[in-house]
Amino acid sequence: MDYFVLNVSCPNVSSHAKLNDKEYLEELIGVVQQANKTFDKQKPILLKIAPDLNQHQLDEIVALIQDTGLDGVIASNTSTSRSNLKTSASRLKEIGNGGLSGKPLKNKSTEVIRYLSKKSKQSFPIIGVGGIHTAADAIEKLDAGAMLVQIYTGFIYSGPQLIKEINKKLLSK
């Protein structure tokens, strides 16, 4: 499936904070939707969000998608949070800033998906991503309300075999 993604959640971008601003986002979405109309065939436009948004911000995302008619949400990008990690604070300081992906992100992104799905009454598709390392993790995302899933870090650790495992598990459900 081809689609455009408005990635408003990259933790390495200095204007990250601005991308959580509703008015700015509305303007940005409008410009991208206009540009999309200039093509012979329009592609769906999805908003990719951070896992670190609070409930108020997630409510705003739901309203934003519904008001602008965007085609869906990708939840989520990497996290700026370092909570609940086994790594020591001093080591984390050495490593520095950046987005956290993989297993420590799993529950956080699943809860964002669950909240968005419930709040929106499933009125738009959600692509679930964050910490999928097993077939059970993928099913957890789908059960939380994701329509599709994506795998990044899990793919590095497990390779294409993971896709086969997920598909087999889904077929046996």
Ligand SMILES: Cc1cc2nc3c(=O)[nH]c(=O)nc-3n(C[C@H](O)[C@H](O)[C@H](O)COP(=O)(O)O)c2cc1C
């Ligand atoms: C090395 C690396 C680079 C990434 N680059 C991007 C990027 O350019 N744009 C983007 O939207 N997300 C990017 N991501 C985030 C992933 O697309 C994904 O949302 C996130 O890693 C959570 O999924 P995972 O736990 O399966 O890795 C990147 C992730 C990693 C690990």
